[in-house]
Amino acid sequence: MTDFNKNIDDWSPSSWKSKSIAQDVNYPDQAHLERVLSKLEKLPPLVTPSEIERLRHQLSQVQAGDAFLLHAGDCAESFDACTHQNISNKIGLILSFSLILIWGARLPVVRIGRIAGQYAKPRSSPTETVNGKEVMSFRGDNVNGLSPDDRTPDPERLLSAYFHSTTTLNYVRSLLASGFASLSQPREWSLSHVRSDTIKKEYEVISQGLADALDFTRTVGAETTTGTSYVRGGGHGVLGEVDFYTSHEGLMLNYEEALTRLLPIPPGVPRPQHKSTEATSVRSTPATTPSSPKDAHYNTSAHFIWIGDRTRQIGGAHVEYFRGIRNPIGIKVGPSMVGEELVRLLGVVNPNRESGRVTLITRYGAEKIDNHLAGHISAVQESGHPVVWVCDPMHGNTLTSSAGLKTRHFSSIIREITTCLRIHSECSSRLGGISLEFTGELNDEGFSVTECLGGSMELTEEQLGLRYQSFCDPRLNFEQSLDVAFILSDHFKQ
Ligand code: PEP
Ligand code: MN
Numbered sequence: 410m411t412d413f414n415k416n417i418d419d420w421s422p423s424s425w426k427s428k429s430i431a432q433d434v435n436y437p438d439q440a441h442l443e444r445v446l447s448k449l450e451k452l453p454p455l456v457t458p459s460e461i462e463r464l465r466h467q468l469s470q471v472q473a474g475d476a477f478l479l480h481a482g483d484c485a486e487s488f489d490a491c492t493h494q495n496i497s498n499k500i501g502l503i504l505s506f507s508l509i510l511i512w513g514a515r516l517p518v519v520r521i522g523r524i525a526g527q528y529a530k531p532r533s534s535p536t537e538t539v540n541g542k543e544v545m546s547f548r549g550d551n552v553n554g555l556s557p558d559d560r561t562p563d564p565e566r567l568l569s570a571y572f573h574s575t576t577t578l579n580y581v582r583s584l585l586a587s588g589f590a591s592l593s594q595p596r597e598w599s600l601s602h603v604r605s606d607t608i609k610k611e612y613e614v615i616s617q618g619l620a621d622a623l624d625f626t627r628t629v630g631a632e633t634t635t636g637t638s639y640v641r642g643g644g645h646g647v648l649g650e651v652d653f654y655t656s657h658e659g660l661m662l663n664y665e666e667a668l669t670r671l672l673p674i675p676p677g678v679p680r681p682q683h684k685s686t687e688a689t690s691v692r693s694t695p696a697t698t699p700s701s702p703k704d705a706h707y708n709t710s711a712h713f714i715w716i717g718d719r720t721r722q723i724g725g726a727h728v729e730y731f732r733g734i735r736n737p738i739g740i741k742v743g744p745s746m747v748g749e750e751l752v753r754l755l756g757v758v759n760p761n762r763e764s765g766r767v768t769l770i771t772r773y774g775a776e777k778i779d780n781h782l783a784g785h786i787s788a789v790q791e792s793g794h795p796v797v798w799v800c801d802p803m804h805g806n807t808l809t810s811s812a813g814l815k816t817r818h819f820s821s822i823i824r825e826i827t828t829c830l831r832i833h834s835e836c837s838s839r840l841g842g843i844s845l846e847f848t849g850e851l852n853d854e855g856f857s858v859t860e861c862l863g864g865s866m867e868l869t870e871e872q873l874g875l876r877y878q879s880f881c882d883p884r885l886n887f888e889q890s891l892d893v894a895f896i897l898s899d900h901f902k903q
Contacts, residue, residue, distance in 0.1 A: 478842025513898025
């Protein structure tokens with residue numbers, strides 16, 4: 410059996426190219442692709458090492474049970490949906506959700522958006538039939554177009570993805586810097602969207618309670634300077650400001666490589682240790698003891714990137730790329746993962762067993778979670794690998810409605826979450842977070858999308874077609890997302 414990471418020195422940002430690439434994209438014009446990539450290599454980073462290190466640290470707190478992770482946003486962003494309204498609605502929903510969680514769980518919430526770069530999509534088939542014609546599948550806005558006439562991969566889309574990510578992140582940063590997210594004024598970013606009276610009332614109680622608590626803290630002069638963020642509002646570490654980080658699936662390795670930079674590890678961050686030369690190493694013995702590096706390869710396109718369930722093959726290109734970057738990473742874990750394979754994978758991407766480095770995002774489906782999760786937990790426990798466990802109750806629960814729309818039932822989503830919580834507690838493990846596909850998008854009349862069934866609004870199959878806007882997976886709308894938040898929050902209150 411090959412150990413792929415006996416020594417990180419055999420890694421480079423392009424070493425993935427010698428491995429087999431799942432979900433590869435074939436560009437008809439390679440020279441054009443190279444031109445785009447060399448342009449990307451020169452453009453500025455979107456995020457910085459200190460922000461990335463900060464998230465790593467916060468994820469190690471999640472792992473220790475001192476914080477909860479909310480990972481959420483669209484299945485896929487689109488260039489057309491990059492509007493100030495959509496972005497502020499998304500941030501508003503993430504903040505509202507986390508506020509409810511903070512209140513119930515009495516824990517800080519680490520927020521990672523599927524935002525500012527979540528364009529590429531893995532597909533189960535390379536082609537699809539549209540209007541009787543077989544065309545290449547839509548692979549996301551950074552690869553090809555949704556229109557069946559625009560399916561040829563175009564490298565310019567990678568550049569456009571970079572600029573849309575930059576614009577999105579710039580707007581998120583300025584929203585947060587101008588006090589939009591201040592926890593003492595939650596009404597600014599949420600209540601206007603809440604239509605259900607019950608949710609509105611419950612939410613009012615929480616936001617008022619929180620505003621009072623913050624007020625009291627200020628009055629008694631106990632405001633702290635800890636627990637705040639880099640992508641955040643003004644002030645330095647003022648209680649009531651919030652953390653926010655970006656993420657996407659690291660699928661397009663050419664793009665990820667172009668945004669990978671060797672940068673100094675910020676002062677104060679424990680340096681990663683070189684793996685000591687072990688028996689299997691055939692390299693010559695170093696003259697001195699291997700020292701801790703001063704620089705590391707950071708993926709500067711996002712704070713956090715993850716490996717999808719379709720690209721997590723040990724020995725494949727994606728795992729090869731991910732093992733060498735310093736960012737905290739996610740790995741999707743579905744029903745086809747074998748416990749022993751999972752442990753080997755952890756050994757490859759986290760050989761030094763650093764806490765905060767790996768988040769496992771489980772997505773089995775409500776019907777299958779009972780057969781798989783406990784085995785995966787015990788395999789990881791026996792290995793001693795530190796991980797954050799996150800439940801993605803979306804991707805194993807997708808179904809097709811009788812009218813042919815891709816949907817998910819709210820009750821299956823809740824069932825996967827509650828089963829996940831139960832199994833973690835039976836295994837003396839801890840669920841550290843939740844990964845959701847949701848949207849705060851509203852139409853011109855202020856109505857939410859209708860993509861998932863059920864929830865307190867009891868959305869029916871007949872209503873799905875009303876405002877079905879996703880061009881990828883179905884997302885929970887504003888009300889359904891807050892329903893999930895209240896259920897989780899109630900669980901933590903018990
Ligand atoms: C996703 O998160 O949108 C996705 C495609 O997930 P998975 O890799 O778990 O199928
Ligand atoms: Mn999805």
